[in-house]
Amino acid sequence: MNRTKPIEGELLELKEEIEVYAKDYGLDFYPVIFEMCDYDTVNILAALGGFPNRYPHWRFGMDYDQMYKGYAYGLQKIYEMVVNTNPCYAYLLSVNNIVDQKIVMAHVYGHADFFKNNAWFRSTNKNMMDLMANHGTKIRRYMDAYGQNKVEDFIDKVLSIDNLLDIDALFYKRVVSSKKEENIEHSFSDDSDLSISLKSFMKSKERDELKKEAKTAHKNADVKRVESKNLPTKDIMLFLLENAPLEDWESDVIGILREEAYYYLPQRLTKIMNEGWASYWHSTIMTQKAAKPADIIHFADHHAGVMAMSKQRLNPYKIGIELFRDIEFRWDTGRFGNEYNNCEDMNERENWDTKAMLGRKKIFEVRQSHNDISFIDEFFTQEFCERMQIFTYKYNPRTGRNEIASRDFQAIKQKLLNQLTNFGSPMIEVISSNDNNRGELLLRHIYMGVGLDLSYATETMRNIYYLWKRPINLLTIDENHEVKYHFDGKELKQVEGRPMPTAQSNLPENS
């Protein structure tokens, strides 16, 4: 079934042309393979997260349903898709005109460079095409053996925790299957098995043996009253995989979903940078090299569409490209370092130019070593904020509308950083696997100023309960009160609550 086909003829020439421009600018990428497909296929691929072959699950069907309708009603249109693999696959939509295809290609080279060079992507498996297909095969096999409903239901449960990840796991090497006592090994070596900590693992034999031991042990005591090692941990998927009483196939499914979750994690951490970088390059390549005079209007129109600002949400493309341009400008004119920062003469600052011309070099460095948080933290300046007309808004219950809340730089920056922290998910860690000395799981929400949605938390804990099979406790902060919730398999109850010692703290307490 060939739904996509390699590009040929004019487009292939175009690809080669743009690839040369990209290389000349210093972009560094794995080979890029462009494939042409129709919109139905691009919707399918988008629903499947870029991979044509994945495990069966209804939510892909749901996403496809949404994409399909979005396209059919003209609400949304996917121009391009690019997959972080080696070689790097990119899909072009056959109905697009040639100028669109040019822009998309230039954009794709930006992404390809980012995938290869950004530090957060270092541990992603570049063979993901095969791996995803293998995961599909495995899960289909489990479905044959245990029934589709059973396996799919289990996947539903596990998806509930697929955002409970530890960002640091992208960088350390953890030998999970080791029988040694100390099985964490921090390592920043750049050998190819860096990503081993993220691999799903069957380790069938070893596991079986361990299981047998565990099972006999299990029969002796219904509840495992043992404090697990390596706590606290934010890698809750791994924790449950290793410590929850699971069937082999269940552990394997968690391992598979965990590996996929970590594969997508860097993309969630670098949305602004990644899109900004790609946009910077499509814009640069098009305006300086690839666009013919006749293409300009169409290019400008397309580009403006992508960069459209919204009052409801920041457009990552827009913020990203503008920040990269701002950095380039500042380093070209030498507007950095103590001397500039300490300069208080507004006029002098306004016209500051040391002709340093370090901009291009700087942005290449930035794309290598930053993620969205550090990117915003370091380069989001007051001048930039004002120029971009960024504000924070808040829902006003009195008027029933969202209203602009502040144009104060510090407030905006704090808000932005908060939104980006832990890729926008609440930070949750396991602190104890033997809470109350009854083998209950104790989770802690690391509070950063925004509380949890309790109804979602209840349902999530229901799913964790299903995996852990013992009650789940959760520490969090609700309206300035430290509270402890207890989920016994049926309902969520508040068991403890006391006012926080200090009135309010926006900082995470270090554990």
Added chain:
Amino acid sequence: MGHPIKRDHSRFRKIIKGKIRDNLRKYISKGEMPLPKGDGVYKIPMPSIDTPRFRFGDKEQGGTGQGEGQVGDPLGQGEDQPGEGEAGEGEGKKELEIDLTLEELASILGEELELPNIEPKGKKTIQSETDRYTSIGLVGPDSLKHFKRTYKEALKRQIMTGHYNPENPIIIPVRGDYRYRSAKSHVEFENAAVVIYMMDVSGSMGDEQKEIVRTESFWINLWLKSQYKDIEIRYIIHDATAKEVDEYTFFRTRESGGTLISSAFKLCRDIIKADYNKDEWNIYPFHFSDGDNWSTDDTKQCLEILDNEIIPASNVFCYGQVESRYGSGQFFKDLKAKYGEKSEDVILSQIKNKDAILDSIKDFLGKGK
């Protein structure tokens, strides 16, 4: 086309349908009727099929945006306006809307209420022509080739001509052996049905009561439409006098007069006499009121019309009594006294509130009449 995602998709549809079935009572009692679009597709809002995950609460303080405006200015209409009561419901979480066809929706209703299929009565009068592949021809397209017949012919020919060797049974059809499925046109007769809704619109029937009737009639129509190929719907409103109206007027009229139920029954009888031969049509008169009637004399008259004219013509006569603050509910008692609970010809149902709609639908449709 055959991409595996289509399986995920049909799986998703199945889950959705299950969800709708589970929540049917809620949908129906909330009075949220799926709106049919032009092509007979019904849209159903479908909240919360998403995977539960830890997420920030709705006290989350807004977000960041870009553009002009002073502090305190509203952002204006946009895609992310939180609905009432659920401020900031997540980061642009779109509510799912599910498209279902009439058949799908009706089958969900049928499954949930365990509704039997209706045994239509009367002659089938509506003609419809369909092609059915019931015969075999000598010519046709390859796609309709009938292999079994073809090989049979080939075997016969080979035996006749002595080319068949039982030791080495190879059969090779030639041109003349080919047989194809071929179509014959059939004229089929379908059942025709008519639903006659009667409603009391006198002062005592309030908006809430009408809303119940509207919801109920929607689902009744839906079910009957799935059972009959062709269906006509007539509407009668009455207070002390009755008149036939269109659907829009039916649900929006409010009169202040008294109530003579017999007026509606008379009109119903006349409509049946004029337009619907009972031997050809499946006739469903539905009457909704709050049970108030002007006088016992009128009730007597009603019962006479029912007995002598409406019931003999109908599949079943249905009376739904919507509870209202002003209604006495007497008419229900009168009908019950006369026909009892188990009558085959008359179905009575009391609808206390919106939550009772589903049960009432089951009362009406559960007998498969």
